[in-house]
Amino acid sequence: MIDRETIMFNPMRTSTAFLILIAIVLAMVGSRGCTDQDARDAALVLEPIAIENGDFEADWGDEENHSVLVVPVSGDPYIAQIGNIFTPPGWVTWFIHAPGSWDQPEVRDAHRSVDPSRVHSGDKAILLFTFSRRHDGGFYQTVDVIPGTRLRLTAWAHAWSNTGLDGYEWCKDVGDCSCGVGFDAACILQGDAPPLSGDPWSDAIQNFVFSVGIDPTGGTNPTASTVVWGRGAHIYNAHAQPPAIEVVTEGESATVFLRSTTAWAFKHNDAYFDDVELYTIPHSTYLPFVLKGSD
């Protein structure tokens, strides 16, 4: 297990300047401030492609699937059956595996009846989590497509990112408090967060990165060079969308990926996903827009 203290923190007290900086950043980004695609979206004609169980409402019992793609940092990926990974119907769970550095997550439904803030729509979302360990993983699904089609993928996600930090005992283990942002809903583009400083509270903003990706060739290895990933986003306490990704398909199938990556072995590294949507963008609407936040 990675010792959080050895990786990131110096016993330095939070400075007033950092607290002010964090407050300014949070005020600027708001709860859904990761992208400014609204104007572009209004000009697009988007044609949905069916994603099986994209809203994560299906009962796990429909497939009773424990399948997971394990991706060693060296060696070939392989499919395993892991009992505490309740893979949602239509999807395959995946994770990078380097024991002690990148560890196996657990997966299960998140029910609105338990905590409505974890669900973007309907009665359920999906939860992927590690306890006092880091993870780099998510879900994938391969869909049939027409070669040469431009696809656009979006999803909703957020984290509960919580651990014990000196001076912030009021946040420890509190379900609607994430280290770095407190009780605020936050969505900050990767690269726009305050730089790492050794201050534990400020640095915690960068713990989680959510992103979506597409392999336009239909491959299922999330580490393959053919996967095109969108820009990451640090999202906490409430659902928001990391930047969408667009690709042009190269074959008759494409694979969509959801990803959560944690920087540190926080006690509660909980990632929630909901409402995955895939669209085709007709050629007539290929306008010279540039997606802010896309690489």
Ligand SMILES: [Ca+2]
């Ligand atoms: Ca849902």
